[in-house]
Amino acid sequence: MSAAADLPLWAALLVALLLLLGSGLTLLGAIGLVRLDSFYKRVHSPTMGTTWGTGGILLASMLFFTMTEGRPVLHELLIAVFVTVTTPVTLMLLARAALYRDRTEQSPHVPTFTAVSERSSEVVENGKPGEPGEPG
């Protein structure tokens, strides 16, 4: 850490705060991944790590290299944009695959194909949904 010695104090404090925020939120998301009890609950918890976890550490890295190199270093934005765009895509693909697998095995915790199609035709006929949202 030779370059860190000439960092001003406010920048060091801000970098430290952003680092701890990001890593703490990532740890909370990972604990949720272990502790939550169904897949459809667990699929939400790693997103804490991919939103503010990644965001905090990337902001800390941007601030650190901008201060030490004396010029704007913005290439961390590339990772930030990429992670923000791809995480919903992958998790939605994964959740749809899990829903498909659970429905074909006729697991009791998710609505079946027929229940969903009956409910959607009911919506078309009556103009209002019978149940407030489907679980999962």
Added chain:
Amino acid sequence: MSATILVWAVTISQLFLALAALCCVVRLFRGPRAQDRVLALDALYVCAMLILLTFGIRTGSTLYFEAALVIALLGFVSTSALAKFLMRGEVIE
């Protein structure tokens, strides 16, 4: 002073991220079904990427950024391929 603050912050955040990766590994081994394991692998990719970024701050070299970018790309590709495999039984049809 600022060097001390940064050393402590980077060390603590690396500890947190290592614990997060450990939690992901626990879910990877324990996960009752395949989709749980894929989800844990995706979270493990993110943890590894963040650990590399904190190594970049610790050493002051921007080289680790490239490795983190490659990990982010490979994580997206591998997770979507595995999700496609779980959905359809093959990746490219």
